[in-house]
Amino acid sequence: MSKTLFVELGVGSDQHGQDGTKAAVRACKDAISFNSLPAIADLIPGGYGGMKLHVLVAAPIDAYPVDVDEVKKVFPYGSVDVELVRGGMVASSGIAIEAMGDGFDADGRANDDFIVVNAAVSVGY
Structure with a gap:
């Protein structure tokens, strides 16, 4: 990516089920869910097809891998590039419920x- 236009941050979690991927997906959705940039296609050479995204995901990947x-x-x-790094957090939910996937x-x-899991989504071209 030669030019970064904006960076959005998000947090996601999986309270029951211990699914690192689910938490990462939620973090990414959180990062992009609260914005609307209708002119972005006009700002990026090639429009939406020319858009490049760098997604940095900080998760407890040793214990809970991310797909x-x-x-x-x-x-x-x-074009989406995902970079996984060790981070995020594992805390006790205080209760395990088998029916919810624990x-x-x-x-x-x-x-x-x-x-x-934390996510930083950089958008540019």
Whole structure:
């Protein structure tokens, strides 16, 4: 990307189910959901097809991996580059609910991890 026009930040989480990808997708949607830039196609050479996005995702990827292809699906146009870095947060949700996807090991111990992911979406050309 030779010219960055704007950067949007977002936070996403998965309170039950321990799904890093779900939290990352939510962070990206949060980053782009509260803006409208109707003239962006006029500002970028080649319009929407010429748009480049750099998506920086900070997530607890060692314990909860993120599927980059699923993250890319959030963005309807442009060339999308996703960079994953270690970050985000894992906190206790305070309760594990199997029906909501929380895991239990063979000894019945519950996983109540609450996954939090940050995203920075840079848009330019």
